[in-house]
Amino acid sequence: MNRRLENCWNSNEPRGFMKTKTSADQRLHTQPWWNAQQQSGMPVHRYQRAEPQELLEPGTRTWLGRAPAHAPLWSSVDLRDGNQALANPMDLRRKRKMFDLLVRLGFKDIEIGYPSASETEFEFVRHLITGGHIPDDVTVTVFTPAIPELIDRTFEAVRGTDRAVVHLCHATACLWREVVFRKTPSEVMALAQESAQRLVRLADRADGAIRFEYSPETFNVTEPQFALEIANTVAEIVEATPERPLTLNLPSTVEMHAPTVFADQIEWMSRNLDRRDGIILSVHPHNDRGTAVAAAEFALAAGADRVEGTLFGNGERTGNVCLITLALNLFSRGVDPQLDLSDIPSVRRAAEECNRMPVPDRHPYAGDLVFTAFSGTHQDAIAKGLLHLEDQAAAAGVPAAELPWDVPYLPVDPQDLGRSYEAVIRVNSQSGKGGIAHVLRTRWGIELPVALRAEFARVVQRVTDLSGTEVDPGRIWDVFRAEYCDAGDWAGFTAPASGDDPAEALLAAARAYGVDAHVEQLVRDEGGPGSGARHVCYAQLFVAHEPVWGAGLGATAGEATVRAVLSALHRSGARPGNGGSVPQLTGAREGAR
Numbered sequence: 001m002n003r004r005l006e007n008c009w010n011s012n013e014p015r016g017f018m019k020t021k022t023s024a025d026q027r028l029h030t031q032p033w034w035n036a037q038q039q040s041g042m043p044v045h046r047y048q049r050a051e052p053q054e055l056l057e058p059g060t061r062t063w064l065g066r067a068p069a070h071a072p073l074w075s076s077v078d079l080r081d082g083n084q085a086l087a088n089p090m091d092l093r094r095k096r097k098m099f100d101l102l103v104r105l106g107f108k109d110i111e112i113g114y115p116s117a118s119e120t121e122f123e124f125v126r127h128l129i130t131g132g133h134i135p136d137d138v139t140v141t142v143f144t145p146a147i148p149e150l151i152d153r154t155f156e157a158v159r160g161t162d163r164a165v166v167h168l169c170h171a172t173a174c175l176w177r178e179v180v181f182r183k184t185p186s187e188v189m190a191l192a193q194e195s196a197q198r199l200v201r202l203a204d205r206a207d208g209a210i211r212f213e214y215s216p217e218t219f220n221v222t223e224p225q226f227a228l229e230i231a232n233t234v235a236e237i238v239e240a241t242p243e244r245p246l247t248l249n250l251p252s253t254v255e256m257h258a259p260t261v262f263a264d265q266i267e268w269m270s271r272n273l274d275r276r277d278g279i280i281l282s283v284h285p286h287n288d289r290g291t292a293v294a295a296a297e298f299a300l301a302a303g304a305d306r307v308e309g310t311l312f313g314n315g316e317r318t319g320n321v322c323l324i325t326l327a328l329n330l331f332s333r334g335v336d337p338q339l340d341l342s343d344i345p346s347v348r349r350a351a352e353e354c355n356r357m358p359v360p361d362r363h364p365y366a367g368d369l370v371f372t373a374f375s376g377t378h379q380d381a382i383a384k385g386l387l388h389l390e391d392q393a394a395a396a397g398v399p400a401a402e403l404p405w406d407v408p409y410l411p412v413d414p415q416d417l418g419r420s421y422e423a424v425i426r427v428n429s430q431s432g433k434g435g436i437a438h439v440l441r442t443r444w445g446i447e448l449p450v451a452l453r454a455e456f457a458r459v460v461q462r463v464t465d466l467s468g469t470e471v472d473p474g475r476i477w478d479v480f481r482a483e484y485c486d487a488g489d490w491a492g493f494t495a496p497a498s499g500d501d502p503a504e505a506l507l508a509a510a511r512a513y514g515v516d517a518h519v520e521q522l523v524r525d526e527g528g529p530g531s532g533a534r535h536v537c538y539a540q541l542f543v544a545h546e547p548v549w550g551a552g553l554g555a556t557a558g559e560a561t562v563r564a565v566l567s568a569l570h571r572s573g574a575r576p577g578n579g580g581s582v583p584q585l586t587g588a589r590e591g592a593r
């Protein structure tokens with residue numbers, strides 16, 4: 001661990017964190033190896049320091065270190081919060097595709113839009129309701145601001161539904177109250193009361209069962225006491241009960257603090273709400289600080305029941321919390337995510353089409369590169385881990401997919417998410433022998449002898465250093481064959497009588513021409529399906545007292561052996577018929593040794 005961090009973390013003074021850090025810095029600055037950092041010159045004075053909040057009594061926080069035991073209630077807001085952040089909001093076709101995808105994945109709680117915002121939004125809600133496209137086990141939510149005519153329009157949109165949730169939202173934080181709404185706290189309280197009363201009246205008149213969701217938007221930067229009061233007031237007006245609960249959704253509309261602060265806010269709300277058992281406590285983290293996933297996980301540990309987010313984290317600015325990441329974090333720690341993400345590539349394709357936005361290469365679980373190692377030591381460990389798993393499976397007589405997953409550098413088995421091992425190891429100049437041998441084994445069915453791996457890795461390294469790019473498995477195979485499977489001038493060389501040992505017979509014949517060669521080792525193997533040959537042989541010869549490898553592929557073991565020996569002779573630089581002279585060494589052979 002970084003010494004500097006270690007010093008901070010080991011501190012016994014939790015409240016004096018900054019002080020301890022400074023003194024650790026000062027101590028380290030006196031070390032001769034420490035380069036003092038300089039002031040950035042950035043306008044840091046424009047930003048507020050994070051002051052520790054004292055929401056929870058010291059020592060009473062319960063969320064810290066609590067591991068999740070089950071999945072939360074998931075709510076997708078792709079069709080509302082995700083959609084409103086797109087340059088080109090979804091049209092009806094894309095909205096329907098997203099809805100069907102969410103249903104297929106197992107979402108039971110889907111916010112389908114903001115019907116008073118546009119005709120498309122309204123029409124989509126009508127399409128789902130009048131077309132009977134909402135499965136019986138799915139409840140849809142529609143969003144409305146606290147504006148009377150828009151609330152009325154929202155109820156028009158859900159007319160005829162047998163059940164729906166109407167989601168009322170307005171900001172509560174001081175900056176929004178004063179600058180956006182130009183209202184006092186009591187006027188904002190009145191806005192919440194009047195809007196909630198309107199919801200109740202309209203729901204009473206509606207045919208179906210309407211439930212409510214209430215979001216004090218900007219909750220995370222609202223004075224906690226005010227947020228609590230307004231939430232209690234709305235819960236009272238809608239008469240939240242366990243039978244007809246209110247979803248109280250607490251957003252970090254713009255993430256401003258560490259996830260630990262959010263967790264304390266949620267635990268405090270959960271403890272202090274009047275009608276807690278009539279409330280589904282929900283969170284809606286955004287990712288402005290890049291910590292939305294942590295915030296959601298801590299908030300769930302702190303008492304939240306439900307999470308609103310989107311697939312791959314699409315949403316305003318840096319996005320909403322990514323539900324795929326949250327769900328697969330549970331999965332990878334042995335908790336059923338209650339969403340079927342076993343074909344993540346197809347989920348990604350559908351989301352990319354609907355959002356017209358690519359999922360980044362480094363996106364957890366779904367990005368192109370997240371199960372790929374280019375670096376040699378990682379590749380080596382992964383290749384050994386996969387082989388170890390196969391060995392364990394063979395010993396237990398069960399498929400590897402049934403064994404507990406424990407492979408270095410890979411938090412989950414890519415195959416459990418519908419991804420393959422193909423891209424797990426990719427080769428460039430950062431790669432090493434273990435990874436290259438893995439590619440030959442898995443793509444070409446060639447088990448390179450351990451003694452040859454380092455040498456071949458240097459051959460590949462020359463190629464990657466020259467090109468500066470990745471080499472794909474096809475190119476690695478070509479390089480291997482060009483380097484080790486070419487008999488050159490020796491191609492037509494035959495022994496008078498090959499006998500039982502074709503290698504020895506050949507070398508005896510070669511020696512008759514004055515080539516000083518003998519076999520050091522022969523490694524024979526079956527050629528895998530990719531190699532196109534039934535047999536493969538690796539021959540290590542000593543030619544003029546120098547070791548040299550060759551390889552041969554053939555329909556029979558004998559044929560493969562002959563080819564391997566001839567290729568090794570060719571690589572040694574010796575030439576057939578050069579009449580007893582010491583073989584000439586070629587540049588190629590020197591480099592490959």
Ligand SMILES: CC(=O)SCCNC(=O)CCNC(=O)[C@H](O)C(C)(C)COP(=O)(O)OP(=O)(O)OC[C@H]1O[C@@H](n2cnc3c(N)ncnc32)[C@H](O)[C@@H]1OP(=O)(O)O
Pocket residue numbers: 081084114116117118144145146147169170171180181217253
């Ligand atoms: C945090 C969230 O994600 S909230 C959802 C946000 N989603 C969207 O903005 C996408 C849909 N589009 C809209 O909501 C539009 O802005 C519409 C439909 C409200 C149309 O609004 P317009 O009448 O054109 O007004 P505009 O958007 O410029 O301004 C919003 C007005 O509503 C007020 N307002 C904003 N949010 C709310 C709210 N939740 N409840 C009540 N009033 C609100 C603003 O203070 C402003 O009032 P003002 O006109 O008195 O200054």
Ligand SMILES: CC(C)C(=O)C(=O)O
Pocket residue numbers: 081169215217218249251252253254284286
């Ligand atoms: C409407 C609320 C939940 C929201 O989208 C936000 O605060 O980001």
